[in-house]
Amino acid sequence: MQIPSIAPIADVALQQTLQDAINNKTKPRGSLGRLEDLAAQLGLIQGSTQVVINEPAILVFAGDHGVVAEGVSGYPQDVTWQMVENFLANGAAINVFARQNGCALHVVDAGVNHDFGPRPALVDRKVARGTRNFAVEPAMSPQELETALKHGMALAADLPGNVVGFGEMGIGNTTAAAAIMHKLTDVALPQCVGAGTGLSSEGIARKQAVIAAAVDKHAGATSPLEVLATFGGFEIAMMAGAMLKAAALRKVLLIDGFIVTSALLVAARLQPAILDYCVFAHCSDENGHRLMLENLGARPLLNLGLRLGEGTGSALALPLLHAAANFLNEMATFASASVSTSDQ
Incomplete structure (x- = not known):
C-alpha cells in the first residue's frame, strides 16, 4: 500500500524570522522556555509567523487483543467495550478533559470484541472482533493491517482542524506496545514491560515471558509493518495510519502515552519526518x-505520573499549545510597547 509522503518542516529563513519574532517579545530571551520552542515548531509546520490552533480534535481508537488469553492483563477483556460505553456516555477522564478544553472527541471502534450496534457518537471502523493471539500466530493478516491503516488515514483526512490528539483503549495493549518497542528499538525486553492496568510483580514476569516467547516464535518479523501486523492491535495500526496522514496534511500531532507512542514508533520508522x-x-x-521517548529524540511537555491512556495527556497539553500560539500572535514587542531592550 502507499504510505503518505511527509515533508520535513525545516526552513532556515522562516526559522530565523520566527526566532527574531520570539526574541523581540517583551521578555528576556528564552524566558518562556519550552513555549518558545513550541511556538517556533507551530510556525514551521504552518509556514507562518501567525499561527492558528483550529478546531483541535482527539481521536480515541479502541480495540481488543487476542494475547489477553495468555493472562497478561489484570482486567478482563470486557473492560474494553465497557469503557467505550463510558466514553459514549461522557463519563471518562478524556471526556472531562476534552470538554474543559473545547476539544472535539471522536471515539473509534477499530476492533472491539463487542457489537455496539448503530451509535451516533461512535465511529465504526471495526476491522475484526479483536486481533488474534500473537503468542500463537500473527495478530493480524496483511489485509487486516492494510484495512486498519487506510481507515486511520481516511479519518485523519476527514478532520476539519489542524491539531489532532491521539488516544486509545484496549485491554492488553501495553503488551502489544511493549513487543513493538522491543522489536523496533532493541531496548531489552524487561525495560519495555510494565504493570499496564496494575499487574503484580508476578503478573509482569508472566507478561514478559509471553512476549519473549512470541518474539522468538516470530523472529522473522523485522520490518515496521511486519512488526505491527505480528504484535500490534487494530487500534495501534489505525493510529499509525491516522498519524501518517495527519502529518502529510501538515497537521500538529499531539502524542499521548506508551501505546500511542508505540504507534508513532512504527510511523516514524516508515516516515522519519513525521517527528517534526x-x-x-x-x-x-x-x-x-x-x-521510547528517548529513542525518538522526544522531549515531553508534562510529567504528571499519568498512565491512564485514553488521550488524557493529549488533552491536558492542549492549553500549552494555545499558550504558545497566543504569545507569538498577541504579545507586544519591545518596540510596540515602548519598552527598553537589554544592553546585553
Whole structure:
C-alpha cells in the first residue's frame, strides 16, 4: 500500500524570522522556555509567523487483543467495550478533559470484541472482533493491517482542524506496545514491560515471558509493518495510519502515552519526518515510555505520573499549545510597547 509522503518542516529563513519574532517579545530571551520552542515548531509546520490552533480534535481508537488469553492483563477483556460505553456516555477522564478544553472527541471502534450496534457518537471502523493471539500466530493478516491503516488515514483526512490528539483503549495493549518497542528499538525486553492496568510483580514476569516467547516464535518479523501486523492491535495500526496522514496534511500531532507512542514508533520508522509534526504531551508512568521517548529524540511537555491512556495527556497539553500560539500572535514587542531592550 502507499504510505503518505511527509515533508520535513525545516526552513532556515522562516526559522530565523520566527526566532527574531520570539526574541523581540517583551521578555528576556528564552524566558518562556519550552513555549518558545513550541511556538517556533507551530510556525514551521504552518509556514507562518501567525499561527492558528483550529478546531483541535482527539481521536480515541479502541480495540481488543487476542494475547489477553495468555493472562497478561489484570482486567478482563470486557473492560474494553465497557469503557467505550463510558466514553459514549461522557463519563471518562478524556471526556472531562476534552470538554474543559473545547476539544472535539471522536471515539473509534477499530476492533472491539463487542457489537455496539448503530451509535451516533461512535465511529465504526471495526476491522475484526479483536486481533488474534500473537503468542500463537500473527495478530493480524496483511489485509487486516492494510484495512486498519487506510481507515486511520481516511479519518485523519476527514478532520476539519489542524491539531489532532491521539488516544486509545484496549485491554492488553501495553503488551502489544511493549513487543513493538522491543522489536523496533532493541531496548531489552524487561525495560519495555510494565504493570499496564496494575499487574503484580508476578503478573509482569508472566507478561514478559509471553512476549519473549512470541518474539522468538516470530523472529522473522523485522520490518515496521511486519512488526505491527505480528504484535500490534487494530487500534495501534489505525493510529499509525491516522498519524501518517495527519502529518502529510501538515497537521500538529499531539502524542499521548506508551501505546500511542508505540504507534508513532512504527510511523516514524516508515516516515522519519513525521517527528517534526509531533508534540509529545507527557512522559507516562508506564515502564518503558521514557526510553521510547528517548529513542525518538522526544522531549515531553508534562510529567504528571499519568498512565491512564485514553488521550488524557493529549488533552491536558492542549492549553500549552494555545499558550504558545497566543504569545507569538498577541504579545507586544519591545518596540510596540515602548519598552527598553537589554544592553546585553
